Amino acid sequence: MEMHAELTPEQVAIKEAVAELCADFPDEYWRERDAKLEYPQEFVDALAEAGWLSVLIPEEYGGGGGTVADASIILEAINRSGGSGVPAHAQMYTMGTVLRHGSEEQKQRLLPRIASNDIRLQAFGVTEPDAGSDTTRIRTFAARDGDEYVVNGSKIWTSRFQHSDYMLLLCRTTRYEDVEKKTDGLSVLLVDLREAGDSIKFRQIRTMTSHETNELFFEDVRVPVSNRIGEEGKGFRYILSGMNVERILVASEVLGDGFWFVDRASAYARERVVFGRPIGMNQGVQFPLAQAYAQLHAASLVRWQAAALFDSGKQPGFEANSAKLLASQATWAAANAAMDTFGGYGVAEEFDIERKFREARLPLIAPVNNNLILAYIGHQVLGMPKSY
Amino acid sequence: MNIVVCVKQVPDTWAERKLRSEDKTLDRESVDGVINELDEYAIEESLRIKEAHDGEVTVLTMGPEKAAESIRKALSMGADKAVHLVDDALHGSDVLQTSYAMAQVLRKIGFDVVILGSESTDARMGALAAMLAERLGVAQLSLANKVEIDGGTIRTQRVADYGFDRVEASLPAVVSVVEKINEPRYPSFKGIMAAKKKPVDKLGVADADIDAAKVGLTGAATEVVDFVAAPPREKGTIVKDEGDGGQKVAEFLASKKFI
Numbered sequence: 095m096e097m098h099a100e101l102t103p104e105q106v107a108i109k110e111a112v113a114e115l116c117a118d119f120p121d122e123y124w125r126e127r128d129a130k131l132e133y134p135q136e137f138v139d140a141l142a143e144a145g146w147l148s149v150l151i152p153e154e155y156g157g158g159g160g161t162v163a164d165a166s167i168i169l170e171a172i173n174r175s176g177g178s179g180v181p182a183h184a185q186m187y188t189m190g191t192v193l194r195h196g197s198e199e200q201k202q203r204l205l206p207r208i209a210s211n212d213i214r215l216q217a218f219g220v221t222e223p224d225a226g227s228d229t230t231r232i233r234t235f236a237a238r239d240g241d242e243y244v245v246n247g248s249k250i251w252t253s254r255f256q257h258s259d260y261m262l263l264l265c266r267t268t269r270y271e272d273v274e275k276k277t278d279g280l281s282v283l284l285v286d287l288r289e290a291g292d293s294i295k296f297r298q299i300r301t302m303t304s305h306e307t308n309e310l311f312f313e314d315v316r317v318p319v320s321n322r323i324g325e326e327g328k329g330f331r332y333i334l335s336g337m338n339v340e341r342i343l344v345a346s347e348v349l350g351d352g353f354w355f356v357d358r359a360s361a362y363a364r365e366r367v368v369f370g371r372p373i374g375m376n377q378g379v380q381f382p383l384a385q386a387y388a389q390l391h392a393a394s395l396v397r398w399q400a401a402a403l404f405d406s407g408k409q410p411g412f413e414a415n416s417a418k419l420l421a422s423q424a425t426w427a428a429a430n431a432a433m434d435t436f437g438g439y440g441v442a443e444e445f446d447i448e449r450k451f452r453e454a455r456l457p458l459i460a461p462v463n464n465n466l467i468l469a470y471i472g473h474q475v476l477g478m479p480k481s482y
Numbered sequence: 483m484n485i486v487v488c489v490k491q492v493p494d495t496w497a498e499r500k501l502r503s504e505d506k507t508l509d510r511e512s513v514d515g516v517i518n519e520l521d522e523y524a525i526e527e528s529l530r531i532k533e534a535h536d537g538e539v540t541v542l543t544m545g546p547e548k549a550a551e552s553i554r555k556a557l558s559m560g561a562d563k564a565v566h567l568v569d570d571a572l573h574g575s576d577v578l579q580t581s582y583a584m585a586q587v588l589r590k591i592g593f594d595v596v597i598l599g600s601e602s603t604d605a606r607m608g609a610l611a612a613m614l615a616e617r618l619g620v621a622q623l624s625l626a627n628k629v630e631i632d633g634g635t636i637r638t639q640r641v642a643d644y645g646f647d648r649v650e651a652s653l654p655a656v657v658s659v660v661e662k663i664n665e666p667r668y669p670s671f672k673g674i675m676a677a678k679k680k681p682v683d684k685l686g687v688a689d690a691d692i693d694a695a696k697v698g699l700t701g702a703a704t705e706v707v708d709f710v711a712a713p714p715r716e717k718g719t720i721v722k723d724e725g726d727g728g729q730k731v732a733e734f735l736a737s738k739k740f741i
């Protein structure tokens with residue numbers, strides 16, 4: 095958060111309060127969760143209890159009534175402390191689809207309980223084994239049966255499923271073959287996971303980070319029609335509007351990681367003496383860190399711009415996507431510079447660089463691949479022909 | 483119940499602290515200010531008393547403009563309002579003068595309980611609570627690690643070398659608290675947003691009937707005559723263990739009269 099001058103006094107207070115909370119969860123805490131592939135339950139609870147996960151919920155529903163910029167500060171501060179906002183970030187923004195497109199009854203039913211930390215809505219099933227970046231190709235199908243939908247199909251990479259009470263599910267209510275526009279015929283359902291019980295089976299995917307993510311199998315899962323968000327068949331539009339927030343917030347925590355790398359590596363480079371002088375005196379060590387730092391700032395500015403646009407009621411598709419693209423690249427540059435700075439110690443678990451390094455690789459790929467962002471900028475913004 | 487919690491802004495304990503060469507007072511401008519750690523416990527305790535007995539928590543801070551940041555934090559933790567005693571005339575006041583100035587404010591705003599940390603990390607006098615109680619003519623319950631209020635009676639547990647004393651007094655009273663009396667809460671998002679709208683009453687010496695001649699550096703009862711920077715740490719002695727390491731360490735400790 096280098097833009098101190100531009101943060102309001104309240105935002106500075108937010109940053110400091112979150113940093114203070116994070117100080118209770120030091121490197122060892124995260125190292126252990128990582129080694130055991132464990133969900134950081136205590137940390138997420140502490141965040142939720144202090145109200146940090148409900149800032150985007152309006153005050154009338156019991157939330158903090160904050161802005162995306164506020165949420166951005168919170169997530170950046172978490173990751174800059176050495177921790178990770180990933181296990182909790184979706185609790186902040188998944189409800190946005192309900193808030194913006196749900197009925198008043200659905201909002202009353204869910205938002206206050208999310209705000210009071212009684213329920214977790216932090217799983218969002220979009221990706222499928224046969225539908226990765228090409229979301230419209232999903233096949234999970236919800237067939238209407240009276241007042242219910244009966245859902246069959248599968249999802250992959252559904253994160254935090256095991257730590258959610260509800261999940262949002264994107265599925266087809268009209269088959270791909272039967273729609274004129276491929277983005278039509280998709281619907282968003284709110285699935286009560288406690289009610290669904292055994293009709294949803296899951297298999298956790300072991301990954302190179304402690305991120306909890308799963309493959310899901312839906313067998314005749316019954317979802318009341320009253321749990322459909324918005325109109326049937328319009329679901330694709332609803333999830334797109336939520337994605338700008340997701341991208342801004344992911345960019346923010348990625349920036350937190352990037353600044354963390356530079357903080358740690360520059361401190362180490364000042365201290366570590368080789369050939370009778372601090373390694374940071376060598377420009378081969380110094381310049382990559384300086385370069386990454388400048389890149390992080392540039393990405394951060396695009397992030398602030400995206401957040402400001404969103405908070406003023408716009409849909410900043412270009413800015414939000416660019417923020418995620420640039421932040422992931424800047425942080426990856428910082429991660430590599432930090433690895434080089436730490437030399438052999440970079441790969442030692444006890445220095446935490448290798449853990450963050452593994453985590454820093456993911457944002458280049460997910461939640462949206464950088465190639466797809468470039469494709470979006472290429473055809474949507476610059477008007478060149480679409481490649482797919 | 484009218485609860486007043488005294489909050490001091492001190493230089494961040496991690497920062498290098500300096501005295502100003504011109505008047506030998508602490509340089510508060512060039513370093514980050516934080517709430518004196520023990521005062522965070524005092525704030526938490528005052529909020530707990532409020533939650534248990536109803537009432538209002540007022541933050542009382544004497545300090546330069548910059549201390550407003552610490553007042554904000556106390557308000558975002560949940561205090562209801564604040565009084566900021568800020569005046570150039572107060573600069574350089576010692577503990578006697580500070581207790582006089584703060585007692586004047588406390589007389590003006592009224593209180594049932596005044597809570598403060600048992601000392602501040604910058605000056606470490608640890609005498610303010612006693613002086614305030616004396617000046618205000620109320621009971622003093624110092625070094626509390628437990629506070630209970632029951633009607634007009636206050637009971638505390640006072641930590642001592644041998645365990646603790648049970649102390650009881652009738653309100654109004656001044657209480658100083660020790661570390662670990664509680665677990666201070668974090669400011670919450672809503673707390674931070676609400677703090678923006680909470681009233682902070684800024685008082686100068688005249689507003690609080692403080693005689694300007696009785697406060698400030700020139701009239702202080704104590705004087706910093708001289709100061710020197712702490713010498714850089716000397717190179718330590720490295721004992722190489724060649725079978726007799728234990729003995730060498732013991733000899734070293736004996737030579738320093740530790741054993």
Ligand SMILES: Cc1cc2nc3c(=O)[nH]c(=O)nc-3n(C[C@H](O)[C@H](O)[C@H](O)COP(=O)(O)OP(=O)(O)OC[C@H]3O[C@@H](n4cnc5c(N)ncnc54)[C@H](O)[C@@H]3O)c2cc1C
Nearest residue numbers: 218219220221226227251252253307460461462463465482
């Ligand atoms: C840890 C983790 C957590 C995740 N959490 C969730 C979640 O909670 N919910 C959810 O729904 N999904 C989640 N995902 C899925 C994520 O959104 C997808 O991985 C991502 O959208 C890419 O899809 P894919 O992996 O199938 O890659 P593919 O679509 O198979 O693409 C593979 C490669 O080909 C490239 N490519 C494909 N098409 C083009 C093209 N037209 N032009 C140029 N390049 C192209 C891609 O950019 C990529 O490099 C998660 C993924 C991971 C790894």
